Amino acid sequence: MAAMAAVAVISTMTAAGPGATAAPAAVQGPDKPTIRYTEYGIPHIIASNWEGLGTGYGYAAAKDNNCTLAQTYPMVDAQLSRYLGPDGMASPGEQQNTTTNLNSDIYFQRINDNRVVERLIDQPAPNGPEPAVKEAIRGYVQGYNRYLTETGVGNITDPACRGAAWVRPITELDVYRHAHAEIIMGTADPLLNGEVTAVPPGASAAAAPPTASPEQTAKKIRDAMAVGRQKSMGSNALAVGSQGVSGGTSMMLANPHFPWQGKNRMWQSQLTIPGKINVTGGSLLGFPALNIGHNDNVAWSHTVATVAPFGLFDVQVDPLNPTDYLVDGAWQKMTSQQVSVDVLNKDGSLGKVTRTLWATRYGPITSSVQGISLPWVVSAHAVRDVNMDNLRALNTWFHLDQATDVHDVVNTRETTEGVPFFNTVASDRKGNALYADIQATPNITDEHAPSCLTATGWRLPGRCAPRSCS
Numbered sequence: 001m002a003a004m005a006a007v008a009v010i011s012t013m014t015a016a017g018p019g020a021t022a023a024p025a026a027v028q029g030p031d032k033p034t035i036r037y038t039e040y041g042i043p044h045i046i047a048s049n050w051e052g053l054g055t056g057y058g059y060a061a062a063k064d065n066n067c068t069l070a071q072t073y074p075m076v077d078a079q080l081s082r083y084l085g086p087d088g089m090a091s092p093g094e095q096q097n098t099t100t101n102l103n104s105d106i107y108f109q110r111i112n113d114n115r116v117v118e119r120l121i122d123q124p125a126p127n128g129p130e131p132a133v134k135e136a137i138r139g140y141v142q143g144y145n146r147y148l149t150e151t152g153v154g155n156i157t158d159p160a161c162r163g164a165a166w167v168r169p170i171t172e173l174d175v176y177r178h179a180h181a182e183i184i185m186g187t188a189d190p191l192l193n194g195e196v197t198a199v200p201p202g203a204s205a206a207a208a209p210p211t212a213s214p215e216q217t218a219k220k221i222r223d224a225m226a227v228g229r230q231k232s233m234g235s236n237a238l239a240v241g242s243q244g245v246s247g248g249t250s251m252m253l254a255n256p257h258f259p260w261q262g263k264n265r266m267w268q269s270q271l272t273i274p275g276k277i278n279v280t281g282g283s284l285l286g287f288p289a290l291n292i293g294h295n296d297n298v299a300w301s302h303t304v305a306t307v308a309p310f311g312l313f314d315v316q317v318d319p320l321n322p323t324d325y326l327v328d329g330a331w332q333k334m335t336s337q338q339v340s341v342d343v344l345n346k347d348g349s350l351g352k353v354t355r356t357l358w359a360t361r362y363g364p365i366t367s368s369v370q371g372i373s374l375p376w377v378v379s380a381h382a383v384r385d386v387n388m389d390n391l392r393a394l395n396t397w398f399h400l401d402q403a404t405d406v407h408d409v410v411n412t413r414e415t416t417e418g419v420p421f422f423n424t425v426a427s428d429r430k431g432n433a434l435y436a437d438i439q440a441t442p443n444i445t446d447e448h449a450p451s452c453l454t455a456t457g458w459r460l461p462g463r464c465a466p467r468s469c470s
Helices: 050-076 080-082 101-113 116-122 131-151 171-184 185-197 203-207 214-231 391-398 405-418
Strands: 006-009 034-038 045-047 236-239 251-255 266-274 279-283 290-294 298-304 308-320 321-327 332-333 334-342 349-362 363-366 379-385 422-428 433-436
Touching: 006 080, 034 050, 034 171, 050 080, 050 101, 050 116, 050 131, 050 171, 050 266, 080 101, 080 334, 080 349, 101 116, 101 171, 101 185, 101 203, 101 334, 131 171, 131 391, 171 185, 171 391, 185 298, 185 349, 185 379, 214 236, 236 298, 236 349, 236 422, 236 433, 251 290, 251 298, 349 379, 391 405, 405 433
Parallel strands: 045 266
Antiparallel strands: 006 034, 034 045, 236 251, 266 279, 279 290, 290 298, 298 422, 308 321, 308 379, 321 332, 334 349, 349 363, 363 379, 422 433
């Protein structure tokens, strides 16, 4: 480990900078963690319980990344248009600047109006957050807010957000919403714009044939998804067991390809509760746990999986009433939802934009995938995001941080089923190496697919049960 260059005890919350010199200090109580910085500016956080660990992490994260984190919370609270205007560009998914602030706000406001995250928080584990997760997030909020209070918005060193109206204290709900947004970002990138701009056709549009065949559209989507995957995040990792290591037990190389800027930049730290956890590695900003790294017994990393974390349902619509769709020979009504967000007008006043969003029993209607049009004519396309009800990933990473070997890694993945769209590569002190692709995916077997597969989605005739095509 590099020599310690600075130390701060959160009893006074004075985090010395990486270039300062101070003697190490001991943990001074259950809620007063210690933050030590190495000469490379890596925070090493020591606490006696999960809440204290979260407090130290939140304080250090705010100190090192305040402007990036501060802009993330208005995004998940659907307030980018209120503070930064509707025409600015947002990055709610894997790629950078893929939609407007307004589209992003409409997307997240629908999730917030439907209380998706609140319902997940209220569920008991394993579907809801485990007690340790709740304690750490409670502490994270305390640490983040305390740094902001001590520093003052007008005194933030980064001019990108110094004095900005959107820099504010946060709540636990903000943190859970941020976590949920990261978990669903594999679907947000290709589908967000289509979900918030889908409108039923008028009578003349309903009669107009599509400009491309379903097969042509499907090929365009496949090609666009492939290009999008190349442009977005992907990673490399290599695990070598004892048979491939000379004079050792195992090796692990993690090479994440996440961006250097923005909310998806990984931040390095070490988290320690003596006798319980001692892990070092990188985490997405705002997560009081490490997403990739190693402890004393096991090392692991993730790579972006090739499977799409969503399914499309190709539903037949009534040409004369295109918000009616066919289910098992009977017409059903789509549901409509009015979603409103505040917007900053060019003259500085606040206005409001309202859109009507549509959904079926299978999920929201989308009019495009990865920018490729899916015409709402003789059929419409509904989306089922397998991660929309996933807050389990927080439990997954808390358990991975404490794993004892690669078998524990597999057990964690199988019992939490929380990893959203990642493979896992790992090695352990016993000399084992692991590759695992255990994640949330659409539940369609190769055997069942021919019974309901169309070129651009899953159609549900009587023999194709909705449960099987989700």
